[in-house]
Amino acid sequence: DVKVTQSSRYLVKRTGEKVFLECVQDMDHENMFWYRQDPGLGLRLIYFSYDVKMKEKGDIPEGYSVSREKKERFSLILESASTNQTSMYLCASSSLRREYTEAFFGQGTRLTVV
Amino acid sequence: KQEVTQIPAALSVPEGENLVLNCSFTDSAIYNLQWFRQDPGKGLTSLLLIQSSQREQTSGRLNASLDKSSGRSTLYIAASQPGDSATYLCAVREYGGSQGNLIFGKGTKLSVKP
Numbered sequence: 447d448v449k450v451t452q453s454s455r456y457l458v459k460r461t462g463e464k465v466f467l468e469c470v471q472d473m474d475h476e477n478m479f480w481y482r483q484d485p486g487l488g489l490r491l492i493y494f495s496y497d498v499k500m501k502e503k504g505d506i507p508e509g510y511s512v513s514r515e516k517k518e519r520f521s522l523i524l525e526s527a528s529t530n531q532t533s534m535y536l537c538a539s540s541s542l543r544r545e546y547t548e549a550f551f552g553q554g555t556r557l558t559v560v
Numbered sequence: 561k562q563e564v565t566q567i568p569a570a571l572s573v574p575e576g577e578n579l580v581l582n583c584s585f586t587d588s589a590i591y592n593l594q595w596f597r598q599d600p601g602k603g604l605t606s607l608l609l610i611q612s613s614q615r616e617q618t619s620g621r622l623n624a625s626l627d628k629s630s631g632r633s634t635l636y637i638a639a640s641q642p643g644d645s646a647t648y649l650c651a652v653r654e655y656g657g658s659q660g661n662l663i664f665g666k667g668t669k670l671s672v673k674p
Contacts, residue, residue, distance in 0.1 A: 534601075538604075549594060554602060
């Protein structure tokens with residue numbers, strides 16, 4: 447039973463390209479998050495959203511933007527891909543309604559920028 | 561600023577051993593703590609969620625404890641199996657700040673030898 451789905455497992459893009467990473471959740475969660483994961487640095491929050499059309503910057507938003515037009519979908523956009531954005535990208539969702547809620551993650555997208 | 565630390569960074573044990581993974585956090589003002597498992601190149605799978613009011617949670621061979629006052633959590637794995645080999649991450653969800661954002665440790669890479 448898949449709960450959080452990322453559109454691609456692997457992507458290879460060229461420097462300067464505009465890149466879209468898509469994430470869909472089927473749990474009616476208010477919160478959605480984008481993290482990147484790099485060896486030695488762990489998971490770092492890029493952006494999150496707590497409602498449709500609402501977004502907040504995380505720890506490393508530079509070079510990224512996001513879009514949340516529908517509750518179930520949260521997109522991460524690399525405006526002009528650079529080699530230092532080569533990474534594993536992870537999407538997550540959780541409910542805002544209760545404090546004691548579990549976060550669920552997608553399967554990850556391994557992005558390589560060449 | 562909340563910091564989450566996991567020790568050791570890597571652990572290798574023979575099959576059948578019971579083992580403990582450690583997680584510590586600097587600020588006790590948390591909603592909950594969640595343990596995840598990550599297989600190489602994959603997303604995160606939620607293992608256990610401990611609410612701030614709870615002391616422990618159990619699921620099968622896994623038992624997680626939480627001591628908020630000392631800023632510590634442990635994940636106990638009984639009768640380890642080669643299939644338990646993975647990276648284990650803990651994360652805390654803290655009050656205020658980014659709504660529902662998780663602060664992650666860098667993980668413990670577990671290897672269970674047959």
